[in-house]
Amino acid sequence: MKRTPCLIFIALFVLQAPCQAGFLDSLSQEILPPSKQQSSLDTNVVVKGLKEALATGTEKAVAxxxxxxxxxxxxxxxxxxxxxxxxxxxxxxxxxxxxxxxxFVLSMNRAAEKAAPQAARYFGNAIRQMTVEDAKQILNGGDTAATTFFEKKTRAQLFEAFKPSVTTAMNQVGTARAYKELIGKYEATPLAAFSGKPSLDLDEYVTNKALDGLFLMVAEEEKKIRKDPAARTTDLLRKVFGGK
Incomplete structure (x- = not known):
């Protein structure tokens, strides 16, 4: 049986076992009717499974x-x-x-936690707009290819959305006040006279760190779905990624 790129993708997602023709053949027989195995339906089924995997992973990461x-x-x-x-x-x-x-450290993290929920909408839009070509790049990529896709598609949008939320949240949880108090204590020391007051765009720093952490957690969820059967929480994920 001819192995399509989509079936190669499926092989990458199974437990960590080596690729074998017998497994690929039996999986394709289960997912696709024999008369349609060479049609575009195989691509549609696997892309659907991929989108569900991405939705599952990003939802867990954001939560x-x-x-x-x-x-x-x-x-x-x-x-x-x-x-x-x-x-x-x-x-x-x-x-x-x-x-x-x-x-100060706690308040920066609290601001990131308050801003994070809105990421779900941007991830959902990226999944819905994903093309077959996008899917192929993810399928042929490494363990975090989907995360790379999300970061490329959403990072700039998320930064613009997160920054005002981070600013508001930092005001609510006292980050700016804690920062000013910290700098004030420092400026009262002799060392400050020699080194000067440090310059920092606090809103930008926390926003970027919040996004770094978010994408790291998306990557962790992606790895789980690729390698851990317990992370496949729906019938479609188990069927496409587990061969069951």
């Missing part, structure tokens, strides 16, 4: 980062102090203001 501590308690994506501010924080902590440093 994971949007909950309280979604960023703050996840060491993979926790937003840390920018290097420009780390010296300020170190000095402030040494003179008894560790609490202000901790509050």
């Amino acid at each position: 994971a980062v949007s909950r309280p501590d979604g960023y703050f308690r996840n060491q993979l994506i926790k937003i840390l102090l920018p290097r420009k501010i780390q010296q300020v924080a170190d000095v402030a902590a040494q003179i008894g203001f560790q609490q202000q440093v901790d509050t």
Whole structure:
């Protein structure tokens, strides 16, 4: 039986087993009626499965980062102090203001968590607008090819959508106030007279870090769906990606 690119894609998604002709043949027999195995239906079925996988993965990723501590308690994506501010924080902590440093870090992560839910709409639009050519590139790509697709299609839009939300959220959770207090403590030290006040676009920094963390979590969900049968939570995902 001729192996289409779509069937090659399916083989990449099964457990981590090597590609074998017998498996591919039996899977195609199950998904497609014999009379249509050489038609465009095979592409449609697998692309549908791909879209469902993307919807499942992005939904889980957005939910994971949007909950309280979604960023703050996840060491993979926790937003840390920018290097420009780390010296300020170190000095402030040494003179008894560790609490202000901790509050600043927590508030940045809380702002990201508040902004994150709106990402679902942009991911959904990208999935609906995905072309067959887009699907082929994802199918022929690596373990995070879909994440790369999402970042290319949505990062600029998400930045524009996230930044005002991050700004609002930072005001609500006290990020700007915590930052000003931290800088104020630093400026009162002798070191500030020599090094000057650090310059930072806080809104831009937190927005970019929030997006970095979001796409990292999308990548983690994509890897699970490709490799872990337990992550295939619908009949279509199990059928297309598990051969069951």
